[in-house]
Amino acid sequence: MTKRQKSGGLLGRIMEHRAYYIMLLPGLIYFAIFKFAPMYGVIISFKDFRMNSGITNSPFASPWYKHFLDFFSSPFWGELLANTIAISMSKLLLGTLFALLLALILNECRSSLLRRTVQTITYMPHFFSWVVVYGIVYIFVSENSGIVNRFLNELTGSTIPFLTSPRYFRSVLYVSHIWKGMGYSSIVYLSAMASIDMNLYEAALVDGAGRFRRIFHITLPGIRSTIIMLLILNIGNILNAGFDQIFVMYNSQVYSVADIIDTWVYRAGLQEMRFSLAAAVGLFKSVIGFIMVFGTNKLAKIWEEGIW
Amino acid sequence: MIKRATIGEKIFDSAIYFVLAVLFVVYFVPLIYVVISSVTPYSEVARSGGLVIIPKEITLSAYSQIFKQGLIPRALGVTVFVTVVGTSLSMALSVLLAYPLSKQTLPGRKFILQALVFTMYFSGGLIPTYLIVRQMGMLNTVWAMIIPSVVSTYNVMLIRNYFQNIPAELFEAATIDGCGPTRSLLSIALPLSPPVLMTIMLFYMVSFWNTFYAAIYYINDPNLRPLQVILRDILNSVVGNMENVDVNIPSMTIQMASIVVTSVPIILVYPFIQKHFTKGIMMGAVKG
Numbered sequence: 001m002t003k004r005q006k007s008g009g010l011l012g013r014i015m016e017h018r019a020y021y022i023m024l025l026p027g028l029i030y031f032a033i034f035k036f037a038p039m040y041g042v043i044i045s046f047k048d049f050r051m052n053s054g055i056t057n058s059p060f061a062s063p064w065y066k067h068f069l070d071f072f073s074s075p076f077w078g079e080l081l082a083n084t085i086a087i088s089m090s091k092l093l094l095g096t097l098f099a100l101l102l103a104l105i106l107n108e109c110r111s112s113l114l115r116r117t118v119q120t121i122t123y124m125p126h127f128f129s130w131v132v133v134y135g136i137v138y139i140f141v142s143e144n145s146g147i148v149n150r151f152l153n154e155l156t157g158s159t160i161p162f163l164t165s166p167r168y169f170r171s172v173l174y175v176s177h178i179w180k181g182m183g184y185s186s187i188v189y190l191s192a193m194a195s196i197d198m199n200l201y202e203a204a205l206v207d208g209a210g211r212f213r214r215i216f217h218i219t220l221p222g223i224r225s226t227i228i229m230l231l232i233l234n235i236g237n238i239l240n241a242g243f244d245q246i247f248v249m250y251n252s253q254v255y256s257v258a259d260i261i262d263t264w265v266y267r268a269g270l271q272e273m274r275f276s277l278a279a280a281v282g283l284f285k286s287v288i289g290f291i292m293v294f295g296t297n298k299l300a301k302i303w304e305e306g307i308w
Numbered sequence: 309m310i311k312r313a314t315i316g317e318k319i320f321d322s323a324i325y326f327v328l329a330v331l332f333v334v335y336f337v338p339l340i341y342v343v344i345s346s347v348t349p350y351s352e353v354a355r356s357g358g359l360v361i362i363p364k365e366i367t368l369s370a371y372s373q374i375f376k377q378g379l380i381p382r383a384l385g386v387t388v389f390v391t392v393v394g395t396s397l398s399m400a401l402s403v404l405l406a407y408p409l410s411k412q413t414l415p416g417r418k419f420i421l422q423a424l425v426f427t428m429y430f431s432g433g434l435i436p437t438y439l440i441v442r443q444m445g446m447l448n449t450v451w452a453m454i455i456p457s458v459v460s461t462y463n464v465m466l467i468r469n470y471f472q473n474i475p476a477e478l479f480e481a482a483t484i485d486g487c488g489p490t491r492s493l494l495s496i497a498l499p500l501s502p503p504v505l506m507t508i509m510l511f512y513m514v515s516f517w518n519t520f521y522a523a524i525y526y527i528n529d530p531n532l533r534p535l536q537v538i539l540r541d542i543l544n545s546v547v548g549n550m551e552n553v554d555v556n557i558p559s560m561t562i563q564m565a566s567i568v569v570t571s572v573p574i575i576l577v578y579p580f581i582q583k584h585f586t587k588g589i590m591m592g593a594v595k596g
């Protein structure tokens with residue numbers, strides 16, 4: 001075997017593994033067409049795309065950065081970027097806080113039946129689609145038939161337009177985000193807590209530390225590196241404010257607080273057919289996103305090496 | 309060890325139980341409310357002004373109504389097809405990528421891996437992807453909901469990590485006994501990997517069942533709309549007064565019944581998912 005490898009060289013080794021390459025082929029074709037070809041397709045950001053000419057034959061725009069100029073000189077780009085960052089940062093911080101609290105509470109719970117029940121039911125919404133979650137949100141807070149508004153109407157005679165008012169819409173986004181994701185996100189923290197050395201707790205107990213002291217001096221420091229790692233990594237995704245959720249829930253009345261880069265790209269590109277402009281905005285987002293993720297990954301690695 | 313619980317400890321425990329009980333209510337009430345309102349007869353809804361906590365009698369008329377007309381059954385058919393065919397294709401392609409890439413000796417392995425990982429960090433974006441799907445002639449076909457997202461790089465990496473941890477001696481022994489790569493995959497790697505394969509299959513199933521965005525992007529044909537899109541339309545009353553809807557059934561009851569139909573399969577597979585997903589998450593966390 002080794003002899004043949006030496007004498008066969010690279011070509012021989014490739015021939016030896018030919019069955020493996022055949023296995024890889026369908027998957028690699030998929031990646032070539034649906035992942036790498038679109039990366040070439042971003043070239044239409046610099047062109048005036050025409051459906052009849054296709055990606056390759058459409059003429060270049062003049063100047064080539066025309067669509068970027070259009071976007072950055074338009075009034076909405078500041079709002080889009082601000083909305084995107086505000087929504088994703090708030091979701092990240094609130095999501096982390098609630099997942100952490102849930103994990104702490106579950107970790108302190110002494111009744112395993114109660115713990116398992118709450119775990120089961122809080123993990124579940126993660127697997128529902130945003131449409132289903134929207135349905136649930138809708139029956140609670142819609143202005144005409146929502147339960148909350150029915151009560152408000154009985155009590156005060158007026159209703160609150162949670163889903164159509166810029167004042168309340170973001171709160172709906174955050175609350176539904178927390179409700180859907182808190183359980184699932186808590187899993188990582190719970191398992192980080194499970195790996196804390198039990199001897200620490202026993203030693204603290206002997207020293208007379210109460211439950212709060214043990215949480216603040218053992219549990220939280222024990223998972224600090226996990227929390228910081230996840231925060232760092234998630235900051236890389238700051239330009240993904242959650243198209244899935246917002247697209248299902250928003251409407252034109254709340255564009256001023258809810259329109260994010262992704263929803264705008266969808267409307268400009270696929271509804272208004274301004275393909276080149278939308279692709280340019282998409283490319284801007286991809287490039288910034290790539291730099292952010294790459295940077296935060298590096299940062300996370302440095303952090304990881306710093307503590308171990 | 310001090311065994312006796314102090315008063316402070318007792319208060320602390322009670323507070324924990326209280327918070328967990330509140331949490332349970334916050335999650336359980338919305339879910340059960342949807343189910344209850346979907347089976348509450350109109351007479352009771354009318355009497356109470358829409359708020360029914362426990363109905364005196366239940367009716368399945370909303371369900372028979374939504375199944376009597378074509379909309380939901382057709383969408384259900386689309387979604388089931390997408391889920392079954394999509395999951396099968398996803399699993400096949402993911403395993404066929406993961407297995408060769410788990411072989412340390414494969415020439416070019418590192419390059420291929422880096423290329424795959426790169427797609428997790430950078431994408432061409434929605435518009436170029438749309439144009440490619442269009443160029444492939446997939447617009448307004450059921451394949452547009454399956455093929456463009458058929459492989460998740462992350463899942464491939466999870467399977468690959470699992471394969472890599474199978475002792476190499478097993479494969480060496482098989483090779484000596486005359487097993488080729490295909491036989492080794494089928495009779496060694498796969499039979500040893502049910503935990504990871506189950507986890508990933510369930511993840512794929514859930515994401516295909518929840519197909520929504522692919523349909524929004526690529527599908528115009530009303531006959532090809534999947535369940536989630538129909539549910540969105542029903543909720544937004546786009547199809548509020550569908551053909552032949554019995555006026556005696558309030559639209560809210562129809563909406564609730566549609567939510568139940570759309571999420572029941574998730575609830576059914578949920579116990580299986582729950583058994584596996586913690587492991588799945590941790591597999592990802594360990595190896596990043």
